[in-house]
Amino acid sequence: MTTATVSDQLKALAKDLSHDYPRSPRETIGGYVLAARALDKCRATLNGTNGEYHYDCPLDNMFLGFAGINADELKAFVATGASDEQVGEWIQQHAKQKDRLEVVKWNNSLRYATIKDLPDALQLFMEDYVPEVVPAGKVVYHFFDVYDIEEKRI
Numbered sequence: 001m002t003t004a005t006v007s008d009q010l011k012a013l014a015k016d017l018s019h020d021y022p023r024s025p026r027e028t029i030g031g032y033v034l035a036a037r038a039l040d041k042c043r044a045t046l047n048g049t050n051g052e053y054h055y056d057c058p059l060d061n062m063f064l065g066f067a068g069i070n071a072d073e074l075k076a077f078v079a080t081g082a083s084d085e086q087v088g089e090w091i092q093q094h095a096k097q098k099d100r101l102e103v104v105k106w107n108n109s110l111r112y113a114t115i116k117d118l119p120d121a122l123q124l125f126m127e128d129y130v131p132e133v134v135p136a137g138k139v140v141y142h143f144f145d146v147y148d149i150e151e152k153r154i
Contacts, residue, residue, distance in 0.1 A: 010080025018051030030091030
């Protein structure tokens, strides 16, 4: 789907990420952290309003990989103009079957992860990224704090 064929429903739902931020990585859709943020970036990408944000990035792939969801299939569904609730239902229907406790533990492992808990490549990335985006004097306690501080939620 190109910008020229974006539905009115999708346009109404898509944030302009050149002027706004996607949702916090802590927010859930379909029961998964990172999913609401990925959805915001997906809609904005389809709408041509993603600014510097990228859908299907390594952060999105943490959610997509755990849930076993194909980024292009999710994008095709989002392109229909589906609401948050509809996307949540789609995620639950298309995710690898996991019991609720497994998903909750995964969510918490990310919500409360510190930089040292991340995979090596992400630790290397964060080593340079954090000083760029986190103002002096702000403390990063958890991985998701980096995004919430950068995007002025905390």
